[in-house]
Amino acid sequence: DLARRLALAKARAVAARFPQAVVIGSDQVADLDGEPLGKPGNHERATDQLRRMRGHSLVFHTAVAVACMATGYEELEIAAVRVKFRNLSDAEIETYLQREKPYDCAGSAKSEGLGIALLESIDSDDPTALVGLPLIRTCGMLTAAGIKLL
Numbered sequence: 762d763l764a765r766r767l768a769l770a771k772a773r774a775v776a777a778r779f780p781q782a783v784v785i786g787s788d789q790v791a792d793l794d795g796e797p798l799g800k801p802g803n804h805e806r807a808t809d810q811l812r813r814m815r816g817h818s819l820v821f822h823t824a825v826a827v828a829c830m831a832t833g834y835e836e837l838e839i840a841a842v843r844v845k846f847r848n849l850s851d852a853e854i855e856t857y858l859q860r861e862k863p864y865d866c867a868g869s870a871k872s873e874g875l876g877i878a879l880l881e882s883i884d885s886d887d888p889t890a891l892v893g894l895p896l897i898r899t900c901g902m903l904t905a906a907g908i909k910l911l
Contacts, residue, residue, distance in 0.1 A: 762839065763797060764790040768824035769837050780830035783906045787826070787894045791868030793819040798868045807858055807869040811879070814868065816848040821867065823890040827902040834906045838898045840890035844872075845881040866893075 772786030791798040793814060801807035821842045828835045849857075857879060863871040870876040872883075873892040889896040900910055
């Protein structure tokens with residue numbers, strides 16, 4: 762799974778530079794009927810992604826890795842968030858893209874901002890995963906790594 766590989770690679774790369782630190786790496790991939798949707802990179806691809814997603818359900822797979830070279834601790838988890846997109850008009854898509862410019866977000870949707878207006882519903886046991894970091898899982902992983910959160 763792409764999100765898993767990227768999250769782990771990010772955590773390992775930073776952990777190698779800071780071996781005493783407990784490092785978090787995360788990545789997200791959107792899945793539309795088995796087709797991965799990454800970061801669009803530009804307006805044209807974002808428009809295409811949102812047109813294809815309108816009225817459909819898709820799954821955002823958000824992976825999080827926690828690593829510490831000094832202790833040898835490494836853990837990787839993934840959280841799935843199923844979202845249903847509203848049946849968006851071309852004008853709504855264009856307005857959203859002009860205002861939010863989500864070209865660096867998987868699936869062209871920044872749910873932490875105006876992108877939440879694109880959605881009809883969200884289903885997940887860790888809803889923070891939709892914004893790119895599953896905090897419920899991350900807290901458990903950090904605790905397991907020896908970090909006292911509370």
